[in-house]
Each structure stands twice: as structure tokens, then as C-alpha cells.
Amino acid sequence: MSNIIASNIFLSENENRTLMALLELIIPADIDRGMPSAADLDFVRYLEEFASKEIPAIKNELEILNNTAEEETGNPFFKLGNEEQREFCNQQRETNRRFVRTILVQTLNCYYQDDKVLTALGRKSGAPFPEGNEVLQGDLTLLDPVRKRGNIYRKWE
Amino acid sequence: MADDIVDVLIIGAGASSAAAAWSLSDTRMRILCLEQGDWMNPADYPSTKKNWQVLRDNEYNQSPNIRCRDTDYPINEDESDISVANFNGVGGGTILYSGHFPRLKPSDFKTKSLDGVGADWPIDYRTLESYFAQNDRNMGVSGLPGDPAGPYHESPLPPVPIGKMGEVMGKGLNKLGWHWWPSDAAIITENYEGREKCINLGPCNFGCAQGAKSSVDISYWPINQRLGVELKTRCRVREITVNKNGMATGAIYFDENGVEKFQRAEVVIMACNGVGTPRLLLNSKSTQFPNGLANHSGLVGKNLMFHPWGFVEGFFNEPLESDLGPMGSCMLSQEFYETDPKLDFVRGYTLQITRGKSPVTIALQHTLKGDIPWGLEHHKNFERYMGRSVNINVVCEDLPEESNMVSLDPELTDSHGIPAPKINYHVSENSNRMMQHGVKSAIQALEASGAFQVNPYGRTRDTGWHLLGTARMGNNPDNSVVNKWGRSHDVKNLFIIDGSIFVTSGAVNPTTTIQALALYVADQMKKNLANLFD
Numbered sequence: 001m002s003n004i005i006a007s008n009i010f011l012s013e014n015e016n017r018t019l020m021a022l023l024e025l026i027i028p029a030d031i032d033r034g035m036p037s038a039a040d041l042d043f044v045r046y047l048e049e050f051a052s053k054e055i056p057a058i059k060n061e062l063e064i065l066n067n068t069a070e071e072e073t074g075n076p077f078f079k080l081g082n083e084e085q086r087e088f089c090n091q092q093r094e095t096n097r098r099f100v101r102t103i104l105v106q107t108l109n110c111y112y113q114d115d116k117v118l119t120a121l122g123r124k125s126g127a128p129f130p131e132g133n134e135v136l137q138g139d140l141t142l143l144d145p146v147r148k149r150g151n152i153y154r155k156w157e
Numbered sequence: 158m159a160d161d162i163v164d165v166l167i168i169g170a171g172a173s174s175a176a177a178a179w180s181l182s183d184t185r186m187r188i189l190c191l192e193q194g195d196w197m198n199p200a201d202y203p204s205t206k207k208n209w210q211v212l213r214d215n216e217y218n219q220s221p222n223i224r225c226r227d228t229d230y231p232i233n234e235d236e237s238d239i240s241v242a243n244f245n246g247v248g249g250g251t252i253l254y255s256g257h258f259p260r261l262k263p264s265d266f267k268t269k270s271l272d273g274v275g276a277d278w279p280i281d282y283r284t285l286e287s288y289f290a291q292n293d294r295n296m297g298v299s300g301l302p303g304d305p306a307g308p309y310h311e312s313p314l315p316p317v318p319i320g321k322m323g324e325v326m327g328k329g330l331n332k333l334g335w336h337w338w339p340s341d342a343a344i345i346t347e348n349y350e351g352r353e354k355c356i357n358l359g360p361c362n363f364g365c366a367q368g369a370k371s372s373v374d375i376s377y378w379p380i381n382q383r384l385g386v387e388l389k390t391r392c393r394v395r396e397i398t399v400n401k402n403g404m405a406t407g408a409i410y411f412d413e414n415g416v417e418k419f420q421r422a423e424v425v426i427m428a429c430n431g432v433g434t435p436r437l438l439l440n441s442k443s444t445q446f447p448n449g450l451a452n453h454s455g456l457v458g459k460n461l462m463f464h465p466w467g468f469v470e471g472f473f474n475e476p477l478e479s480d481l482g483p484m485g486s487c488m489l490s491q492e493f494y495e496t497d498p499k500l501d502f503v504r505g506y507t508l509q510i511t512r513g514k515s516p517v518t519i520a521l522q523h524t525l526k527g528d529i530p531w532g533l534e535h536h537k538n539f540e541r542y543m544g545r546s547v548n549i550n551v552v553c554e555d556l557p558e559e560s561n562m563v564s565l566d567p568e569l570t571d572s573h574g575i576p577a578p579k580i581n582y583h584v585s586e587n588s589n590r591m592m593q594h595g596v597k598s599a600i601q602a603l604e605a606s607g608a609f610q611v612n613p614y615g616r617t618r619d620t621g622w623h624l625l626g627t628a629r630m631g632n633n634p635d636n637s638v639v640n641k642w643g644r645s646h647d648v649k650n651l652f653i654i655d656g657s658i659f660v661t662s663g664a665v666n667p668t669t670t671i672q673a674l675a676l677y678v679a680d681q682m683k684k685n686l687a688n689l690f691d
């Protein structure tokens with residue numbers, strides 16, 4: 001799956017290009033680790049399903065991103081080359097701590113709840129229930145020194 | 158028109174209520190419980206959903222002011238250093254609790270005699286010992302016998318797994334020569350009484366879909382109902398009424414349709430927690446009780462105790478899978494629990510060692526902080542933190558102070574127009590010094606265990622889980638609200654059984670002690686049935 005926006009009813013084509021470029025910058029793929037890029041996931045569908053109330057803020061951030069890029073470079077963000085986009089974002093992040101904050105938060109929410117990502121991290125995908133997880137009981141003989149020391153609480157009779 | 162009279166009317170269906178109702182059910186009295194919230198449906202809990210990691214933000218938020226369910230009531234916390242966490246529904250706070258279940262210790266009941274601070278309880282650990290054990294059986298509690306930091310006791314079920322993180326921390330604490338022990342937990346580790354065992358879903362604090370966490374809607378209430386206790390939900394009590402002799406006659410409440418009703422009762426038991434109970438008593442004004450019911454001492458709402466709470470987080474090089482397992486229950490160290498005259502504070506604290514954070518939380522926290530960058534390096538750096546974090550919670554004993562209190566807000570009301578509570582609370586100097594020491598100890602423990610990075614966050618505001626002390630017990634009616642078996646000094650057929658009756662807070666999560674007290678009070682009621690109101 002790459003850059004497929006299955007049900008994109010709320011982003012214009014330019015907004016969509018802007019968003020995809022940004023997602024790619026935030027979390028690119030890491031083939032060795034089996035990790036997809038954030039742009040490979042169905043971010044838009046995630047928003048529709050789980051975070052629809054964030055959509056206006058996201059559209060607003062995309063607009064600001066394009067306008068600022070245009071003011072500073074003469075081109076909207078989506079028209080810049082990859083390297084220029086990266087540099088532009090780095091500059092913005094240095095001066096503005098809240099730069100594309102909603103998009104960043106929702107990207108991380110989407111990415112780290114994605115089945116493919118969780119599986120690559122060695123975690124079960126989907127809802128924890130009903131499968132659950134195995135957890136090592138742990139070596140309780142490590143408590144021997146604690147036992148040996150004896151009671152440590154204050155008595156009151 | 159008034160409903161039928163019941164023998165016992167319990168307000169609230171949380172931890173204490175469930176235990177007391179169970180105990181009283183064998184009297185064959187007619188027992189009715191009114192609860193403002195709903196029954197929960199475990200199939201709706203976040204861990205049944207793919208996006209479980211982010212569902213804590215709203216609907217399952219621990220703050221009623223953020224959660225804002227129609228069954229919640231607002232709380233004015235503007236003048237409080239700590240904000241309240243609760244849940245309003247059948248199960249009360251146990252719906253969201255971690256199930257960390259350590260008991261108060263013998264010294265906790267005698268802080269005045271031993272250390273010259275706080276006040277002595279009119280009862281002691283021994284008084285509650287058999288009730289702790291009974292409650293452990295009823296709730297389904299896991300633990301390892303033989304913890305040298307408290308009197309010997311056995312739990313019905315084997316302890317929760319400590320995991321790789323527990324081993325690493327245990328070795329570190331052993332290097333320091335400090336106490337540690339796997340936590341007692343109200344989580345069933347084996348199938349128990351028709352319930353299925355814990356399968357390590359993780360987020361106990363959003364409700365347990367498996368039903369393995371012993372919230373009282375799962376452990377006690379179904380049994381109570383089979384034993385004949387009636388429970389009505391969506392009934393919000395506005396006030397307890399009294400007759401001209403100063404005896405409680407019942408409660409005025411709003412039913413599920415918002416219709417005002419009156420329930421008559423021979424005995425009223427308050428179980429609305431350390432904020433809800435004083436709120437209701439203060440809202441129950443009458444000619445006999447112009448300052449609120451059962452408040453001749455002036456102490457209703459006073460002496461509010463939370464546990465000042467701090468966090469220190471450590472990160473380890475090796476993968477610990479610390480994000481898996483029951484999140485709030487793993488192990489504890491009580492090395493600094495008892496007063497040590499060499500230190501610059503009295504009383505002490507617990508280090509509650511809890512599991513790591515979920516992938517989303519790790520990613521958010523560390524990306525926003527800059528530890529995890531954007532771009533190609535993102536993955537490598539995420540891996541450094543994921544499943545490799547351990548949290549140490551510094552749980553400080555809070556001592557009673559009259560200036561820390563619950564009162565009625567002059568303007569804020571709930572959806573039924575009932576005045577809402579207002580909290581005035583400031584962390585004391587003793588607690589601040591204790592916290593500083595606790596944070597240092599937590600750093601030391603994490604470093605001794607091999608953490609490559611330690612983040613001491615210190616005391617945190619959103620930690621008002623434990624609501625205690627606002628209608629305390631005592632022998633002297635001038636400086637306590639209820640007597641040594643939970644009966645109001647002023648109103649002979651009014652009992653209080655929730656966290657309000659704590660005299661001091663200890664330095665542990667309180668629910669096992671709250672429930673042991675509730676069982677004890679119920680037992681005293683049964684033993685004194687013939688002359689209950691003398």
C-alpha cells in the first residue's frame with residue numbers, strides 16, 4: 001500500500017500532496033527493520049475513523065505550512081523538492097515548537113496503532129482483548145536477600 | 158410519594174459499599190443501594206478496540222472534569238495542588254483503579270503515639286486483620302506471602318508476573334540492599350470463582366475487559382444481588398433527611414428520569430468516597446444540622462488527604478517488554494516506609510514500581526521532547542525507549558491538616574443543580590521534603606538497576622486517586638465525625654464506610670484498607686443490632 005487515500009473526501013489534491021510529503025519526512029520507511037513509512041499507512045482513513053474532530057485543525061496546519069513556505073521560498077510546500085522540504089521543516093521546528101503539532105500527534109497515534117507497525121515491533125496487532133499477552137513470571141529467588149534481612153516494619157501492640 | 162421503607166440504604170456502589178452490602182446481606186435485612194452512575198459493560202472497554210491506546214483521553218479519563226459523563230459531577234480544583242481522579246458508576250473508583258493492593262501497616266494506625274504527628278486511629282491493624290483476609294478472598298487478590306515489610310499474610314492467588322523488568326529492578330535493589338517485593342494485586346492470576354484469569358491486556362486503568370481485575374462490579378456486586386441486595390443505578394442522592402429527633406429518615410434523590418424521589422430507611426450508610434460523602438453531608442442541612450449533617454465537630458470535609466505522588470522514569474539498554482502486563486501492579490519497595498529520625502521528614506513513602514508505557518505514549522512523549530527525531534533516525538531512537546522503560550511512583554504519606562478540605566462551591570453545580578464540591582489542598586512542607594528524598598531514592602534505584610537515562614518528573618498534579626480523611630473516625634466527638642465503628646457521633650443511624658473515615662493516610666494505595674474497614678463496620682453493626690442506636 002503506498003500513498004493510497006481510499007476515502008479522501010476532505011483534502012484537496014494539493015493538501016493531500018502536502019500531507020504525504022510531511023508524513024514521509026516525519027517517519028520514513030526503514031526497510032531493515034521492516035517499518036513502513038507513515039505515508040504508507042492509511043492516515044486519512046485513520047483520521048476519519050478515530051480522530052475526525054482533529055480534521056479542521058489539520059487542514060488549517062496544512063494551509064499555514066503552504067502559505068509560510070510560499071512566503072519564504074516562493075513556492076508552496078508541496079512544490080518543493082524533498083531536500084528543500086526537509087530543510088524548511090527543520091527551520092520551522094527550530095523557531096516554532098508547535099509547528100504542525102496536530103499532524104505530528106495524529107501521525108504518531110496512527111502509526112503506533114497500526115497492525116503492520118506493531119507486528120514489526122514484536123507486539124500483537126489490533127485490540128489486546130481477547131488474545132492478551134505473555135509476561136515472564138520472573139525469578140523470585142532474587143528475593144532471598146530481602147527475606148534473609150527479616151522483618152523491617154515497626155510493630156505496634 | 159415515598160417509596161417503601163428499607164432497612165439499610167447505602168449511597169454509592171463503589172469499593173466500600175460493595176463489601177459492606179455483602180457482609181450485611183446475611184442479616185436478611187432489606188438493603189438498597191443508590192448509585193448515580195451506570196453499570197459498565199466490559200465489552201466496551203478500550204482494550205477491546207484497536208485504538209485503545211488513545212481512548213484514555215476522554216471517555217475513560219480519570220478526571221471527572223475532563224470525562225464529563227452525564228453521570229459525573231464537576232469538582233472545583235482551582236485551589237488544589239492535586240486534582241481528583243475518580244469514577245462514578247457501579248464499581249466506583251475500582252473501574253479505573255490499578256488494583257495495587259498493599260495494606261496499611263501497624264504503625265500507620267498510631268502516628269501520634271509513635272511519631273507525634275497526625276492522630277491515632279481508635280482501632281489498630283489487628284482489628285482489621287481478619288477483614289483484610291476476608292476481603293482478599295471476596296475480591297480475588299494475588300500476592301506472595303512473607304513480605305518482611307508488613308505482618309505475614311497469605312493471598313488466595315499467586316503473584317502477578319514481575320517480568321524481565323522486575324528481575325532487572327530486583328537485582329538493582331538487591332545491590333543497594335533495599336527492600337522490594339512483588340505487589341499484592343486485586344487481579345486474579347488464576348481462574349477464580351467463575352472468573353477467568355488475567356491475560357496481561359495491559360491497560361487496567363481503562364477498565365478490564367477480561368474481568369480479571371477485581372473491580373467490585375465484577376467481584377462483589379453480582380454476588381450481592383444474588384444474596385438479595387437491591388441496586389438502583391442513575392439515582393443521584395441530593396440530601397439525607399432527618400426527623401426532629403435528629404435521626405436519619407432516608408434520602409432525597411433524582412432518579413434516572415431526573416424525577417425527584419424520597420427513599421425512606423431505618424439506617425443510612427454513606428459510601429460516596431472522600432469527596433462525595435462530605436459533599437452530600439454538607440448538602441444535607443436542616444434545623445438540627447445547620448452546618449451539614451453529622452457535623453457538630455465541624456470536621457466534615459476537613460483533613461482531606463491524597464497521597465502526594467511523584468514519578469521517576471528510567472530507560473534500559475536491554476529490551477524488557479515492560480509495556481506488557483498489568484500496568485500499575487508489579488512490585489514495590491518499602492525501604493523508606495517507616496519514620497527514620499536521621500531524615501528531615503516524619504513518616505515515609507512507598508516506591509511503587511510500575512510497568513512501561515504503550516508504544517503511542519512512548520512515541521508522543523519522546524518525539525515531542527526531542528529524544529526521538531523526525532526522519533530516518535526515528536526508528537532507531539524509538540527502539541531505545543520502547544519496552545525498555547520502568548516507572549517508579551513515589552507515594553508519600555499525607556498527614557491530616559484541617560486547612561486541606563472539601564467544601565461546597567458557591568456557584569458550581571452538577572446537572573441536577575446540586576452544589577458541587579470545591580477542594581482546597583496544599584502539599585505540606587513535610588511532604589515536599591519526603592518527596593525530594595523519594596525522588597532521589599527512585600533515581601538511585603533506577604541507576605543501580607542499570608538505567609541509561611533517568612527522567613525525574615517529581616510531584617505531579619493529576620494524581621488525586623486516593624480520597625481520604627474527610628469524616629474521620631475517633632473516640633472523641635469533638636475531633637472526629639464517626640466513632641470507632643463508623644457510626645456518626647451525632648446521628649445514631651448514620652454510618653460512613655468509605656475512605657472519608659481514614660484518620661491518617663499511610664503511604665500505600667488505600668482500597669484494601671477501605672474495604673477491610675467497611676467489612677469491619679458492617680460486622681460491628683451486626684454484632685450490635687439489638688442496640689445499634691443506643
Ligand SMILES: Cc1cc2nc3c(=O)[nH]c(=O)nc-3n(C[C@H](O)[C@H](O)[C@H](O)COP(=O)(O)OP(=O)(O)OC[C@H]3O[C@@H](n4cnc5c(N)ncnc54)[C@H](O)[C@@H]3O)c2cc1C
Nearest residue numbers: 169171172173193245249250254255256257394655666668
Ligand atoms: C485511575 C485510578 C487508579 C487507582 N488505582 C488504585 C490502586 O491501584 N489501588 C488502590 O488501592 N486504589 C486505587 N484507586 C483508588 C480507588 O479506586 C479508591 O480508593 C476506591 O474506589 C474508593 O472506594 P470508596 O468506596 O471510598 O469510593 P468509590 O469507589 O469512589 O465509590 C463511590 C461511589 O459513590 C457514588 N456516589 C457519589 N456521590 C453520590 C451521590 N450523591 N448519589 C449516588 N451515588 C453517589 C459514585 O458514583 C461512586 O460510584 C485508583 C483510583 C483511580 C481513579
